[in-house]
Amino acid sequence: MNKREKLLDIKDILEDCLIKNVIIDDYLYHHNVSYNNTPSVVQNGILSLREQNKRGITNYSDEILKKLDDTSSHINGIDGISLSIVGLDDLYKNEEEYDPFNSSYVDILISKDVDAMRNSKHYGNEFIARKIILPDKFRSVDIRILMYIKELLNKNDITQKDINELTNKYNCLRKIANELVLTGNLVPIREMSYDNILLDTYKLSNAPRIQK
Numbered sequence: 298m299n300k301r302e303k304l305l306d307i308k309d310i311l312e313d314c315l316i317k318n319v320i321i322d323d324y325l326y327h328h329n330v331s332y333n334n335t336p337s338v339v340q341n342g343i344l345s346l347r348e349q350n351k352r353g354i355t356n357y358s359d360e361i362l363k364k365l366d367d368t369s370s371h372i373n374g375i376d377g378i379s380l381s382i383v384g385l386d387d388l389y390k391n392e393e394e395y396d397p398f399n400s401s402y403v404d405i406l407i408s409k410d411v412d413a414m415r416n417s418k419h420y421g422n423e424f425i426a427r428k429i430i431l432p433d434k435f436r437s438v439d440i441r442i443l444m445y446i447k448e449l450l451n452k453n454d455i456t457q458k459d460i461n462e463l464t465n466k467y468n469c470l471r472k473i474a475n476e477l478v479l480t481g482n483l484v485p486i487r488e489m490s491y492d493n494i495l496l497d498t499y500k501l502s503n504a505p506r507i508q509k
Contacts, residue, residue: 300455303507307467308446310504311488311496319485319495324436326380326407326424327397332469335403339438339476339484343405343430346375377425380413385422392421400441400448403473404489408434435484438473442466444490464509474502 330338337354346365349355357365366375373379381395388394397404411434413424445466449459470486477483477498486496 300457300460301450303460304446304449304455304463307463307507308443310467311443314497314501314504315488316495316497318493319487320493321406321437321485321487323409324406325409326382326411326413328378328380328405328407328430329397329399329402330405332403332466335405335438335469336472336476338405339432339435339473339482340480342432343378345373345378345429348429373425377427378430380407380411380424380426381420381422382424383422388421392417393419394422395420398441398489400445400490404439405435406437406439408436410434432480432482432484435482438477438484438486439489440470440486441488441490442470443488447490461509464507467507471501471504471506474498478502
């Protein structure tokens with residue numbers, strides 16, 4: 298299978314899992330997560346770096362944790378969870394707004410009843426939560442893989458790195474769906490590239506694994 302065929306194969310699998318347009322209203326916050334980390338997040342919730350280390354999900358040394366707690370680089374440090382709100386109308390003229398709608402990350406929509414405090418040190422729309430955000434506060438798991446595939450198909454030269462990255466995203470998405478099925482917390486997974494389209498979680502969890 299050549300590179301283009303692999304792209305189209307993943308595209309076909311995802312499109313076969315599309316169900317219908319679903320609008321989610323009962324949320325306030327966005328939290329971006331890497332595809333690799335999202336299966337753990339849907340199982341354990343969104344944890345601070347300190348809590349991840351405490352549970353053995355990560356294994357940072359005290360020295361590394363001290364460096365990660367430098368809030369000048371990321372304001373959440375090791376005890377906070379970074380969230381964002383889209384559409385605020387009170388940003389200052391030159392204040393930067395964080396955009397959570399990125400095809401590189403999974404975008405988890407979070408309930409309105411999570412407690413978070415605004416911290417505009419880096420972005421005008423950023424908020425910090427100090428407590429674990431459990432999966433029952435998730436309202437949707439949004440992805441944009443079809444958009445990423447379209448971007449690759451428009452390239453003159455699709456590299457092996459492109460294919461590996463896409464394949465990893467797809468295989469992680471299967472794991473996300475599988476975790477949701479196993480935990481019974483069937484938060485909707487939506488493909489947001491061109492519309493708010495619900496994916497069939499059960500079908501996705503049983504979709505074939507793609508080799509790199």
